[in-house]
Amino acid sequence: MSTTHAEGSVKVAVIGVGLVGTEFVNQLLSFPSPSPFRLVALQSSKKLLSNPDGLLELTLSNWKGTFDQTKEMENLPKTAEEKRDQLHRCIKGLSKLVKLGQRVVLVDNTSDEIVAGSYPVALGYGIDVITPNKKAFSGSAALYSDILCVASNGSGAEFLNESTVGAGLPIISTLKGLVGTGDKIRKIEGVFSGTMSYIFNKFSTGEAGGDNFSEVVFEAKKAGYTEPDPREDLNGADVARKLTILYRTIISHAVDPQSLKDSELLVEGFKEVNPFSLVPEGLESVSLQDFMDGLPKSDAKFSKTREDAAKDGKVLRYVGVVDLTDPSKPVIKAGLEQYPKNHAFATSLQGSDNIIMFHTERYGGRPLIVQGAGAGAAVTAMGVMSDLLKLA
Numbered sequence: 001m002s003t004t005h006a007e008g009s010v011k012v013a014v015i016g017v018g019l020v021g022t023e024f025v026n027q028l029l030s031f032p033s034p035s036p037f038r039l040v041a042l043q044s045s046k047k048l049l050s051n052p053d054g055l056l057e058l059t060l061s062n063w064k065g066t067f068d069q070t071k072e073m074e075n076l077p078k079t080a081e082e083k084r085d086q087l088h089r090c091i092k093g094l095s096k097l098v099k100l101g102q103r104v105v106l107v108d109n110t111s112d113e114i115v116a117g118s119y120p121v122a123l124g125y126g127i128d129v130i131t132p133n134k135k136a137f138s139g140s141a142a143l144y145s146d147i148l149c150v151a152s153n154g155s156g157a158e159f160l161n162e163s164t165v166g167a168g169l170p171i172i173s174t175l176k177g178l179v180g181t182g183d184k185i186r187k188i189e190g191v192f193s194g195t196m197s198y199i200f201n202k203f204s205t206g207e208a209g210g211d212n213f214s215e216v217v218f219e220a221k222k223a224g225y226t227e228p229d230p231r232e233d234l235n236g237a238d239v240a241r242k243l244t245i246l247y248r249t250i251i252s253h254a255v256d257p258q259s260l261k262d263s264e265l266l267v268e269g270f271k272e273v274n275p276f277s278l279v280p281e282g283l284e285s286v287s288l289q290d291f292m293d294g295l296p297k298s299d300a301k302f303s304k305t306r307e308d309a310a311k312d313g314k315v316l317r318y319v320g321v322v323d324l325t326d327p328s329k330p331v332i333k334a335g336l337e338q339y340p341k342n343h344a345f346a347t348s349l350q351g352s353d354n355i356i357m358f359h360t361e362r363y364g365g366r367p368l369i370v371q372g373a374g375a376g377a378a379v380t381a382m383g384v385m386s387d388l389l390k391l392a
């Protein structure tokens with residue numbers, strides 16, 4: 001059945017058609033008619049499907065086949081500079097639709113730094129940016145403040161990044177609601193990694209014995225919870241990125257972006273957080289395959305840590321904290337902690353669940369808590385779709 005489109009529909013250009021991107025396009029094309037959205041471009045690292053008049057006639061049942069059959073781009077960009085130029089040309093092409101008075105959204109479903117670095121260009125052309133990609137908001141303060149400045153300079157374009165923290169869970173929107181209405185954040189703490197949650201919910205139940213550490217890591221990868229390279233999860237970088245995003249969302253609220261200093265925004269982003277790493281020594285820089293092959297050698301060490309905690313009646317959980325109790329000395333940290341078996345982090349989490357507690361002035365001694373699946377294609381794409389709905 002063909003989809004009809006609402007007058008003045010939002011034009012959507014998708015970059016990144018992997019796990020999350022594929023599910024996102026499925027959700028977009030499942031939207032009931034008349035759909036407020038119209039796909040105008042689909043791009044992977046090798047293929048670009050677009051139409052000079054800006055519209056793609058794709059349906060839920062034919063889009064994947066059509067994209068798979070699309071020929072690879074000629075003269076594929078090789079260097080970072082070539083990739084950036086190619087991307088900027090595509091964004092400039094999209095800006096023609098903006099000039100015609102249409103709302104255009106770039107949906108970045110990659111984990112690519114170069115794509116993330118192009119957000120100021122897109123926003124500058126009046127193209128909205130929606131993404132689950134954490135790179136732009138957790139990297140250098142220079143890029144982050146560029147994004148804030150361009151987004152506030154009157155082009156009317158917005159950036160929305162709900163799925164960068166807690167996947168589809170309403171974490172960013174809850175935080176914006178709290179700070180936007182004048183509440184004071186004292187501390188945000190919780191289990192922020194779907195991968196780490198899955199691993200420790202299965203690996204450390206408080207009982208002796210159980211699966212090997214490497215087995216549960218491979219299961220988390222197979223389930224689509226990990227980053228393309230699971231070391232990004234295991235070394236704490238992914239949690240550090242999420243904590244950086246939350247911290248920056250708080251401090252950039254209601255402040256003129258021009259007045260924010262890079263030092264306030266963490267000059268080097270997540271690299272300043274220094275999380276505890278679970279990647280065994282010697283496997284940090286080897287190929288992904290060598291890492292996977294080498295991980296089982298550390299199983300005994302992880303089992304010992306689990307048994308030591310179990311002897312004290314405790315379980316292991318990987319937890320992150322943004323502590324603003326003293327706002328002049330923010331503390332951002334992430335690491336492997338031990339919790340009693342009756343603690344909320346031990347009893348209430350299953351699968352890839354995240355649990356995030358907002359301790360604020362208004363909520364007093366009983367924090368506002370958001371909990372649920374924090375990784376996986378379906379829930380992540382839902383968060384991206386829900387951001388898109390805010391613009392429709």
Ligand SMILES: NC(=O)C1=CN([C@@H]2O[C@H](COP(=O)(O)OP(=O)(O)OC[C@H]3O[C@@H](n4cnc5c(N)ncnc54)[C@H](OP(=O)(O)O)[C@@H]3O)[C@@H](O)[C@H]2O)C=CC1
Binds near residue numbers: 047163224
């Ligand atoms: N998986 C999850 O549960 C969650 C993921 N996220 C985030 O969502 C994003 C996507 O994750 P996921 O779908 O799992 O990752 P995948 O690796 O499955 O997909 C990423 C896609 O991006 C494409 N890509 C990479 N670089 C470029 C580029 N320069 N231009 C065009 N396309 C490019 C790749 O194309 P090709 O195949 O051609 O190489 C690939 O298909 C990541 O940023 C991740 O952190 C956020 C929350 C949860």
Ligand SMILES: N[C@@H](CC=O)C(=O)O
Binds near residue numbers: 194225226227233374
């Ligand atoms: N790899 C991430 C995916 C979501 O951000 C995680 O495990 O949480």
Ligand code: NA
Binds near residue numbers: 165168
């Ligand atoms: Na979220």
